[in-house]
Amino acid sequence: xxxxxxxxxxxxxxxxxxxxxxxxxxxxxxxxxxxxxxxxxxxxxxxxxxxxxxxxxxxxxxxxxxxxxxxxxxxxxxxxxxxxxxxxxxxxxxxxxxxxxxxxxxxxxxxxxxxxxxxxxxxxxxxxxxxxxxxxxxxxxxxxxxxxxxxxxxxxxxxxxxxxxxxxxxxxxxxxxxxxxxxxxxxxxxxxxxxxxxxxxxx
Amino acid sequence: xxxxxxxxxxxxxxxxxxxxxxxxxxxxxxxxxxxxxxxxxxxxxxxxxxxxxxxxxxxxxxxxxxxxxxxxxxxxxxxxxxxxxxxxxxxxxxxxxxxxxxxxxxxxxxxxxxxxxxxxxxxxxxxxxxxxxxxxxxxxxxxxxxxxxxxxxxxxxxxxxxxxxxxxxxxxxxxxxxxxxxxxxxxxxxxxxxxxxxxxxxxxxxxxxxxxxxxxxxxxxxxxxxxxxxxxxxxxxxxxxxxxxxxxxxxxxxxxxxxxxxxxxxxxxxxxxxxxxxxxxxxxxxxxxxxxxxxxxxxxxxxxxxxxxx
Numbered sequence: 001x002x003x004x005x006x007x008x009x010x011x012x013x014x015x016x017x018x019x020x021x022x023x024x025x026x027x028x029x030x031x032x033x034x035x036x037x038x039x040x041x042x043x044x045x046x047x048x049x050x051x052x053x054x055x056x057x058x059x060x061x062x063x064x065x066x067x068x069x070x071x072x073x074x075x076x077x078x079x080x081x082x083x084x085x086x087x088x089x090x091x092x093x094x095x096x097x098x099x100x101x102x103x104x105x106x107x108x109x110x111x112x113x114x115x116x117x118x119x120x121x122x123x124x125x126x127x128x129x130x131x132x133x134x135x136x137x138x139x140x141x142x143x144x145x146x147x148x149x150x151x152x153x154x155x156x157x158x159x160x161x162x163x164x165x166x167x168x169x170x171x172x173x174x175x176x177x178x179x180x181x182x183x184x185x186x187x188x189x190x191x192x193x194x195x196x197x198x199x200x201x202x203x
Numbered sequence: 204x205x206x207x208x209x210x211x212x213x214x215x216x217x218x219x220x221x222x223x224x225x226x227x228x229x230x231x232x233x234x235x236x237x238x239x240x241x242x243x244x245x246x247x248x249x250x251x252x253x254x255x256x257x258x259x260x261x262x263x264x265x266x267x268x269x270x271x272x273x274x275x276x277x278x279x280x281x282x283x284x285x286x287x288x289x290x291x292x293x294x295x296x297x298x299x300x301x302x303x304x305x306x307x308x309x310x311x312x313x314x315x316x317x318x319x320x321x322x323x324x325x326x327x328x329x330x331x332x333x334x335x336x337x338x339x340x341x342x343x344x345x346x347x348x349x350x351x352x353x354x355x356x357x358x359x360x361x362x363x364x365x366x367x368x369x370x371x372x373x374x375x376x377x378x379x380x381x382x383x384x385x386x387x388x389x390x391x392x393x394x395x396x397x398x399x400x401x402x403x404x405x406x407x408x409x410x411x412x413x414x415x416x417x418x419x420x421x422x423x424x425x426x427x428x429x430x431x432x433x434x435x436x437x438x439x440x441x442x443x444x445x446x447x448x449x450x451x452x453x454x455x456x457x458x459x460x461x462x463x464x465x466x467x468x469x470x471x472x473x474x475x476x477x478x479x480x481x482x483x484x485x486x487x488x489x490x491x492x493x494x495x496x497x498x499x500x501x502x503x504x505x506x507x508x509x510x511x512x513x
Binding site: 040041113175 | 487
């Protein structure tokens with residue numbers, strides 16, 4: 001196990017490339033299904049759901065890295081976190097663009113009304129906006145520029161963002177909340193683990 | 204008997220001929236139907252319905268393709284995904300089937316489904332279906348006005364409302380194994396809404412027996428209300444004095460009202476109802492008051508505050 005704690009750079013590069021390609025699978029599948037007209041009677045709705053689902057999934061995967069690193073001692077895991085977080089942002093962009101272009105087709109009045117009047121869109125849109133500074137500062141230069149401590153503080157926005165994303169999903173579902181419940185359960189688990197670490201550290 | 208003139212629909216929305224007459228599918232169905240006819244005289248999903256008076260409206264919205272009508276369904280008895288009902292509804296047994304009509308009537312009766320099919324001449328009605336989720340379809344239903352059935356049982360003066368109760372059998376309807384809604388599915392109308400000639404007791408679509416996922420063997424279609432008002436797979440019709448409480452009213456009283464008339468001015472608690480996406484269209488279209496049936500039904504609600512009675 002000892003040799004798993006650190007990886008040499010060569011292996012890490014290959015690992016990153018693999019993760020990058022794996023993370024593109026949902027998009028590839030979606031593109032193929034669009035091309036084959038395989039998305040059912042309401043493809044726009046389907047594209048919205050798929051991109052939203054993967055945004056939440058990548059947010060949760062990103063939040064899994066730190067506890068997993070502590071659990072396993074695999075320090076290199078943290079080197080994948082940025083990539084995964086940026087994929088969360090990437091799918092969020094696709095999700096938002098789907099809403100903007102395919103669903104609303106730039107109907108700004110209707111979009112403004114949605115954001116103000118519909119709580120699930122208010123919270124989803126806010127989460128997306130908050131994600132933008134995180135994505136922009138996801139590089140070494142920004143860390144140097146902002147300073148490590150303040151950068152870390154900024155990146156903590158990931159917590160309200162992910163909570164907002166899950167609430168967004170929960171509030172839009174008409175009746176069957178099974179899926180939002182699963183996301184909420186996993187997120188709670190990840191948050192509780194963090195509380196546990198904070199608690200044991202302070203002791 | 205009152206004849207009823209359907210509201211005209213824009214000529215720009217006429218169905219391309221080849222869409223309407225999908226010859227290949229028709230031939231396959233016809234062959235299948237005649238084969239089955241050799242062995243049994245019961246009517247099953249997919250078979251052609253005989254002696255249907257075709258819709259005579261020369262102008263019609265473009266019909267939603269058969270495939271979309273039968274694979275994109277909200278029928279939580281078979282699961283909550285749109286594709287679930289078409290995948291799971293095979294377990295529904297539509298024969299034997301009876302519909303009990305009871306309550307405030309002089310002649311309560313249990314109708315056998317095959318008897319009901321012969322109660323009045325079947326006619327085709329091309330209706331818009333507007334879902335509360337802001338999408339819509341255009342479907343050529345087959346049935347006869349619910350009023351024809353109600354006449355047979357003679358509602359009393361106390362019959363102010365009507366309640367529809369759908370089948371409750373988790374063995375046949377796997378979605379009922381989870382408590383998504385309070386089963387059985389219940390819906391209701393005011394008696395004048397139920398007697399309205401547009402309210403269709405429906406047994407088929409696209410020329411054939413109602414597919415299971417669309418509410419076989421018998422359902423109601425109320426075209427000026429959101430889709431969930433049109434109860435499917437009905438086993439009981441009750442005429443009552445007090446306004447019934449529907450399953451959706453129980454599930455979300457501030458989101459689903461008793462009337463649930465299509466109304467672009469009254470938003471759902473969580474989303475706008477001003478526009479809808481007709482399946483197959485890219486751009487959304489404005490939703491019409493009473494789903495475009497205002498000339499026929501608006502007088503039913505004269506003087507009512509429709510934002511309170513949503």
